[in-house]
Amino acid sequence: MVQFIIRKIAAGLVVLCAISFLTYFLLYFSSSNIARNILGEYASQEQVAQKETELGLDQPLPARFLDWAGHSITGDFGRSWFTGEPVATAIATRLPITLTLVIAAILLIAVLATVLGMAAAVKRGWIDRVVQTGAIVGDAIPGFVLAIILVTLFAIQLKLFPATSSIAPDAGASAWAASLTLPAIALVINGVTGGAQQVRSAVIKQLERDYVRTLRSRGIPEREILFKHVLRSAAPTGLTVLSLQFIGMLGGVVIIEQIFALPGIGNLAVQSTTMGDIPLVMGVVLYTVVIVIIVNLLVDLINGWLNPKVRVS
Amino acid sequence: MKFGPKAAGAAIFLSAALALTGCGGGGSATGSGNGGAATTSLTIAELGDLPSFDPVDAHIGHTMPYYQAVYDTLLIRDADGTISPMLAAEKSWNADNTVLTLKLRTDAKFTDGTPVDAAAVKANLDHFQQAKGRDVYQVASMASVAVVDPSTVAITLSTPDPAFEYYLTQAAGFVASPKAIGTPGIKTDPVGSGPYKLDTASSVKGSQYVYTKNPDYWNKDLQKFEKVTIKSLPDITARTNALVSGQIDGALLDPKTGKQAEGAGLVLTKSEVDWHGILLYDRDGKINPEMANVKVRQAINYAFDRKTILDQQFLGQGTPTSQVFGPDSGAFVADLDNRYSYDPAKAKQLLAEAGYPEGFTLKIPTMAGFEALNAVYSQQLSDIGIKVQLESVPQANYVGDMAAGKFAAATFQLYQGEPWVAINQMISTSALYNPFKSTNPEIAALVEEVHVGGENSSELAKKVNTYVTENAWFAPLFRLNQMYYTSKKITVEPQLQQAVPSIYNYAPAK
Numbered sequence: 001m002v003q004f005i006i007r008k009i010a011a012g013l014v015v016l017c018a019i020s021f022l023t024y025f026l027l028y029f030s031s032s033n034i035a036r037n038i039l040g041e042y043a044s045q046e047q048v049a050q051k052e053t054e055l056g057l058d059q060p061l062p063a064r065f066l067d068w069a070g071h072s073i074t075g076d077f078g079r080s081w082f083t084g085e086p087v088a089t090a091i092a093t094r095l096p097i098t099l100t101l102v103i104a105a106i107l108l109i110a111v112l113a114t115v116l117g118m119a120a121a122v123k124r125g126w127i128d129r130v131v132q133t134g135a136i137v138g139d140a141i142p143g144f145v146l147a148i149i150l151v152t153l154f155a156i157q158l159k160l161f162p163a164t165s166s167i168a169p170d171a172g173a174s175a176w177a178a179s180l181t182l183p184a185i186a187l188v189i190n191g192v193t194g195g196a197q198q199v200r201s202a203v204i205k206q207l208e209r210d211y212v213r214t215l216r217s218r219g220i221p222e223r224e225i226l227f228k229h230v231l232r233s234a235a236p237t238g239l240t241v242l243s244l245q246f247i248g249m250l251g252g253v254v255i256i257e258q259i260f261a262l263p264g265i266g267n268l269a270v271q272s273t274t275m276g277d278i279p280l281v282m283g284v285v286l287y288t289v290v291i292v293i294i295v296n297l298l299v300d301l302i303n304g305w306l307n308p309k310v311r312v313s
Numbered sequence: 314m315k316f317g318p319k320a321a322g323a324a325i326f327l328s329a330a331l332a333l334t335g336c337g338g339g340g341s342a343t344g345s346g347n348g349g350a351a352t353t354s355l356t357i358a359e360l361g362d363l364p365s366f367d368p369v370d371a372h373i374g375h376t377m378p379y380y381q382a383v384y385d386t387l388l389i390r391d392a393d394g395t396i397s398p399m400l401a402a403e404k405s406w407n408a409d410n411t412v413l414t415l416k417l418r419t420d421a422k423f424t425d426g427t428p429v430d431a432a433a434v435k436a437n438l439d440h441f442q443q444a445k446g447r448d449v450y451q452v453a454s455m456a457s458v459a460v461v462d463p464s465t466v467a468i469t470l471s472t473p474d475p476a477f478e479y480y481l482t483q484a485a486g487f488v489a490s491p492k493a494i495g496t497p498g499i500k501t502d503p504v505g506s507g508p509y510k511l512d513t514a515s516s517v518k519g520s521q522y523v524y525t526k527n528p529d530y531w532n533k534d535l536q537k538f539e540k541v542t543i544k545s546l547p548d549i550t551a552r553t554n555a556l557v558s559g560q561i562d563g564a565l566l567d568p569k570t571g572k573q574a575e576g577a578g579l580v581l582t583k584s585e586v587d588w589h590g591i592l593l594y595d596r597d598g599k600i601n602p603e604m605a606n607v608k609v610r611q612a613i614n615y616a617f618d619r620k621t622i623l624d625q626q627f628l629g630q631g632t633p634t635s636q637v638f639g640p641d642s643g644a645f646v647a648d649l650d651n652r653y654s655y656d657p658a659k660a661k662q663l664l665a666e667a668g669y670p671e672g673f674t675l676k677i678p679t680m681a682g683f684e685a686l687n688a689v690y691s692q693q694l695s696d697i698g699i700k701v702q703l704e705s706v707p708q709a710n711y712v713g714d715m716a717a718g719k720f721a722a723a724t725f726q727l728y729q730g731e732p733w734v735a736i737n738q739m740i741s742t743s744a745l746y747n748p749f750k751s752t753n754p755e756i757a758a759l760v761e762e763v764h765v766g767g768e769n770s771s772e773l774a775k776k777v778n779t780y781v782t783e784n785a786w787f788a789p790l791f792r793l794n795q796m797y798y799t800s801k802k803i804t805v806e807p808q809l810q811q812a813v814p815s816i817y818n819y820a821p822a823k
Contacts, residue, residue: 033713039373041712041738041745042450083364084500085518148550155578156558163554164546168515168523202667261544261551263520271362271519271547276709 001304008300012293016286020072023285024065027278027312031057036278038081055081068282077286078279080272087283090268095287097167098257098264100176102249105184110242114231116192117238119197121207122226131196138193143252147186147259154182164261183260187252190244198241202234209233236303243299247292351821352802358546358555358564362519365500366511368437369446371484374728374812375565379543381816382524384505386486387415387434388478392818394641394809396478398489400429400506410473410767417464417563420531421506423490429506431460431552434492438468439483444495448735451480458724475733475763475770508536508816510640512770520545537820556798563799565813568628571796579798582814583630584807587726588637590789591677592739595721596751599676604721608667610785613654613722615660616697622689623791630794637739637789637798639729641809643771649782660697671699678706678720687724718748722788729792730810740781756780 035051036043043051056067071078077087120131155163165179205213207230207231215225254266261267265284274282364370364377371380389399398404401415417665424787435458442452454474459467470477480486494503503511509524516522544561546552553570555561557577566574571581593613598605617712619633635652638644664672673695679687691701706714715723727746729735739746741760766773781787795812799805806818 030707030709033710033717036713036716038447038710039445040447040450040715042448042453042742047445083370085365090518128518151554151558155554159558163558163560166550166560168517168521170514258548259550259554261520261546261548261555263517267519274708300726 002260004304005297005301008297009293015293016289019289020069020282021065022288024068024278024283025061027276027281028061031278034081034278037276049144051307053065064097072282072286073137077283080280081277082275090280091265091283094263094265094268097262098250098253098266099291100217101180101183101256101262101264102246102253104180105187105191106242107247108184108188109195109245110238112188112192113195113199114238116196118178118203118226118231120196120200121203128200131193131200135197136195138190141189143186143190144255144259146189147183147256150182150186151259165263167233167263179260179262183253183256183262186256186259187249190252191249195238195241195245199234199238201252202237203230206230232306235306239299239303239306243295246295250288250291314731318632351823352562353565353821354542355538355540355803355819355821356542356544356553357819358544358561360545360552360565360754362545366503367446368484368487368489368494368501369441369444369755370500372447373483377483377811378813380484380487380503381507381521382509382522382541382543383503383507383511384487384489385421385429385507387481387488388486389817390479390482390808390815392479392806392808392815396465399482399486400434401481404478406767409473410765413468413477414461415466415468417466418531419464420696422506422529422531423492423506424510424527424529424739425490425492425504427490427492427502429488430463431466432463432753433491434458434466434488435460435696436494437488438485440494446484446688448484451476451483473765473767475766476731476737479731479734506531506534511539518769532774541816556800559800562803563797563798563805563814564820566796566798567795568630568668568796571630571798572790574798579800582797582805582807584809584811585632585639585729585792586795586812587728588634588639588789588792589631589724589726590637590791591722591723591724591744592715592786592787593744593785594715594718594748594751594762596784596786597718597749599718601673603667603673604668604675606654606667607784608663609669610788611653612660612663612667612697613694613699614701614785614788615656615663617653617690617695617788617790618655618693619790621713622686622693626686626689627791629792630796631791633791634789636778636782637727637729637787638732638735639792639810642729642732642735642774644732644735644774644778646775646778646782649778653781653785653788655699661738662697669698672700674700674702675722676704677701677722677724678711679703679724680706680708680711682708683724709791716745716748726793728810728812732771732777733763735776736763736774740777740786751786775794 035048035055035057039047039051056064079086080090117133120128151163154160161178161182166175167179212225212230215229253264254269257264257266258270268280269284270285359378360375363376366383368380368384385400386399387399388404389397389670391397393764400417400421400639402418403416405414406412417429417431417434423429438452438455438458442449442455448719454470454472454477456469456471461467489499490504508527508530510527512523512525513603521542521544526536526539527575530536540644546564549567549570552564553566553573554688556564556574556579564745569775575581587597593603593604593610595601614635621633623629623633634650636649664670677687687703691703694701714720730738737744741747741750759780762773763770763777796806797807797814802822804820804822805814808818
């Protein structure tokens with residue numbers, strides 16, 4: 001078990017290094033005018049050159065990357081080139097908003113997709129048709145279109161929720177909930193419809209297995225078969241889908257945060273990328289990759305716990 | 314949405330009951346603005362976050378209101394562009410316009426209790442110059458600041474600067490407490506003498522800043538609200554939604570989103586701030602030898618059907634023009650507006666006279682937001698024989714690439730500032746938007762006249778305007794309307810040459 005975790009973490013570290021280098025490499029090519037952008041239109045060429053030296057922009061790519069990597073290993077991610085805000089602080093203030101949103105959405109997806117998927121698999125009939133059609137429709141509607149529809153309907157017409165975030169430190173839990181409800185729904189719909197479809201097929205597959213027939217023949221109640229045995233065997237499929245959705249959501253949340261003006265990581269990513277604020281972009285990338293690695297690890301561990309066969313491989 | 318008769322009846326009863334209690338209550342202090350007392354709070358949205366509250370980081374344009382709420386400036390620029398006293402009650406220049414003496418008002422105090430005096434002003438100006446922030450060019454001509462007496466400062470310039478008073482109404486004019494300047498704390502917790510104080514507990518970086526009335530403020534006329542909230546909403550959809558849903562009272566939209574706002578009953582305030590067009594940089598023919606010929610540059614000017622492009626691309630929100638100076642800049646020459654009317658035949662003739670009857674190829678950059686416009690411009694130029702090659706440039710590199718002289722011409726949008734500001738932005742040899750440093754004795758002499766012109770500098774700038782228009786240094790197409798929408802709870806006065814109004818321009822609707 002310990003060996004399994006260590007192997008996973010080591011693989012994660014390799015991915016982390018590869019992604020940071022690749023990102024840095026890509027940013028390098030769009031960094032030619034950063035000093036000018038920081039100093040503004042009226043700065044002299046000398047000032048620009050001085051700033052470039054100060055930021056190390058005059059160094060070759062490998063030297064710049066190693067300098068950044070060296071500091072990052074010690075936990076020093078530097079400061080934003082444009083605002084001077086420490087990268088760690090910038091991320092620490094925005095991460096809770098994004099994570100609250102994404103985790104809330106994932107939990108909702110997990111519950112709703114399981115309930116709908118199982119209902120469709122067991123009852124079949126109209127529920128099944130609704131779930132099947134929903135999967136197609138849900139996949140076809142992009143999250144941002146849904147977000148705009150939700151805002152128009154629930155914020156502008158009915159005035160039930162704020163159209164843009166009103167999260168503030170002194171705002172309290174109800175303001176958080178109100179601000180996050182519409183974005184969470186916009187994120188959840190695709191996941192629920194897609195997830196329900198996956199759970200449905202996994203459960204149907206399990207229900208056709210011999211062990212279910214055996215259990216039934218031994219007179220075990222249908223409910224117990226379903227929840228104790230079938231669901232447990234079908235869970236790995238669901239979990240894998242869920243983890244993929246979680247990772248996909250870290251991308252989808254970028255657009256959702258723009259529409260709802262949520263001051264989260266996605267918003268920070270968009271702003272820092274358009275400005276070419278390399279320390280901030282790198283910070284966002286690192287944190288996101290770490291989150292992805294942790295989620296994957298957790299899913300592997302849960303799968304192992306649910307199904308001992310996975311642990312061995 | 315449809316209600317049954319019972320629900321409708323209940324709603325009527327309820328609203329009648331509310332109306333009655335409202336009448337009987339006798340003037341509540343915190344009216345909501347729905348036909349009752351005037352509102353006491355203002356919530357507006359800006360297009361972006363500010364880097365920090367350090368005045369050194371202040372930058373002309375969209376982020377100014379964030380600073381204006383907490384800091385006073387030495388001079389204030391009224392909505393119509395007139396420069397009036399603020400912290401400096403009186404100003405006077407010496408004979409050759411190189412020493413500006415400011416007499417400060419004595420009743421202003423910073424929110425930490427320190428008085429606003431000559432030493433504080435000197436400390437701020439010196440710090441602004443040394444810290445080399447984004448707008449440090451505003452004090453480029455400043456040689457020294459002297460404390461004459463506790464309420465008088467004398468600013469000596471190394472060379473006359475016709476825009477210096479204007480700069481003292483902008484970033485260079487912000488005065489922060491001398492105890493706070495240069496400390497890291499000022500970045501998030503500003504200490505100024507302004508009409509409002511920042512409420513750090515309710516503010517979130519990157520999202521919103523909340524301000525409350527400064528109880529000790531010297532000018533109650535500038536404190537029209539108990540509470541001011543400025544939200545950062547870079548996304549135009551988010552801005553429109555926030556405005557239409559009533560979450561905010563004012564924001565800058567564009568012609569397309571404006572339709573939606575008008576449908577929701579919001580009030581439009583228009584002002585022409587930017588000019589949009591093509592900057593014909595390569596007047597010496599370094600990249601495109603053809604561009605060195607004035608007839609070629611004039612031909613380009615004749616190629617555009619400005620009115621139609623404006624109607625189609627900007628829903629008619631603006632005015633076609635052939636000059637780069639705005640109507641309120643002082644350097645405006647009315648006749649120049651129609652100098653180059655749409656005339657492709659004349660354009661072809663000019664190209665032929667210049668020796669290019671077959672036209673030539675011109676490479677111009679394009680970026681996100683300019684694609685549709687550049688497609689139209691390419692089409693119009695190809696009609697007169699100029700083949701345009703569009704090269705995509707990342708947004709962050711666009712200005713830098715232009716400034717580095719990588720393109721002979723480029724589509725852009727610039728604000729129409731004070732004449733001296735505008736000259737140093739795109740005409741003088743040190744201007745960023747004059748990448749090839751185009752000059753000749755004639756224009757250099759005209760620019761110098763403005764430089765030393767003192768009070769006549771605006772009038773003298775008309776000659777510069779005429780020169781660059783006649784010699785087709787640019788291909789200006791139109792002055793665009795900035796479309797600022799407000800709710801009925803407040804009123805706003807547009808600020809000259811600013812896309813967003815200054816914080817002082819808002820008032821509760823009566």
